[in-house]
Amino acid sequence: MTLASTDLQINLIVFLLATFLGLELVRHVSRLLHTPLMALTNAISSVSIVAALIVLSEPKDDTVLALVTIAIALVFTNIVSGFGITERILRLFKPRNKAK
């Protein structure tokens, strides 16, 4: 498990392309929705739970175990509240004929 230079290269390309794609996608998000946008992208970045789970598959000692368990609790809070509150916010937006 070392950071091989080919991996690094591929990952850099992935990162740069994803950044350009993200900039392009977010530029076209309606300004109406900037609050739910932030809630949603924050929820999406909670996929870091995957990293914590992988460490939990072969924890070396109790320090590692403690750090990772706390991290999972934090990030799972974000998953639940992030997608939940995004749904709640998006449900508020109604077109003229539906709003009363």
Added chain:
Amino acid sequence: MNDAIVEYLYVVAIVFFVISLKWLSEVKTSRYGNWIAASGMAVAIGGTLLAYQIQRVDLLVLAVVVGAVVGAPIALKVPMTAVPQRTAASHAFGSLAVALVGSAEYYQRLPNIDTPTLAVLSAEMILGYLTFMGSCIAFAKLQGLIPGKPFIYGGRNFVSLATLGVAVALAVYLVANPTQSFVLPIMAGFAILFGFLLVMAIGGADMPTVIAILNSYAGMSAAALGFVLNNQVLIVAGALDGSSGFILAMIMSKAMNRSFTNVLFGGVGAVAVASSGGPATTGGRTVQAFTVEDVASILRDARTVVFVPGYGMAVAQAQHVIKEVADILQSKGVDVKYGIHPVAGRMPGHMNVLLAEANVSYDQLWEMDRINPLFAETDVAIVVGANDVTNPAARTRPDSPLFGMPIMNVDKAKTVVFIKRSMNPGFAGVENDLFYLPNTMMVFGDAKKVLADLVAALGKQG
């Protein structure tokens, strides 16, 4: 075999995340965007659980239960006015989690940790820990636990940057001496201290920009963790989050006519007060105070009305009563719109959410660039809880600290009704020239009460 499957499931998750942002671009498809992102998350987690044998299922269950118990009430109960705080809290949680996993990854790999990995890991931890503390301070300011005023002292930028410098120096030392694990907590401590100093020096009205920057940092630290673990789903998700925060920060600082560095290191509130206390105020100008009845009689003849809300509307919880006034006007055939400045509120898009919650339809919400040309044909512009973003000095007075900032051109309307608690200047500490214009009607009082009285007065007109 499972390893191969999980790689493909990660690809599915990545595609879902990208599609979710695409669908979020329009209100109509936005909810599908949220669902497909949640599905992507489920796929990524499910795939990981399939491919990796979790050693301590008991701890996993404990952590997930704690997360669900804390997260569910946040998702269901947090009022829309408090969404900025909840966003700051989620940045704090997310970046702390990433920093902790990064730390765990360091201890996990000791003593066989190669230099490039440790370098990326150290950067990731510094970013994660500083974002954690910065977001905690942003949360405390937004929640009113600590004063929103910037905490300013001489040489603060030097102290802040020196703190960051120490953290980076410790990181360099750690990379050179990977087994000196005692350095890690000290490095984390200095990163945390830097996050504290950075956000303490930033005032409440700059929060939309700060939250967006912290959003960007949180994403970047997640992406850095992806580099360390050679995990592309994490890299892509972090990059999407990071670029989204970056764009929002750009939009926010542009809407305030400020640069990133100026927001982060300018300490605006206090500086502006010091520099503009004298010259901006001109003696002898008088303000005309009007009553609710005066406003009601003006509105009787109005055909087009634009509401311009600001953070004060959220503070006074006046969004519902604005809708009541608007309903009465609309029932009389008046055309009602809402003009939204990009930095109105405490986070990007905050006003839109509050008005949508009050059942205002989204096609009545007009962003600044679209509404500004229409003010010339507007009979009455009603400013509720906004101040600096309506100050014509931003266009006319090169000596004003606000000069150059894009504003809502409410002064072009035939009549401006400005509801204000008192004559105190706005956040920038600058007097608003709008108050002294002949077409401005100042109405003093709590926004919610004034508007409720207006509902009654309009009702009396029949």
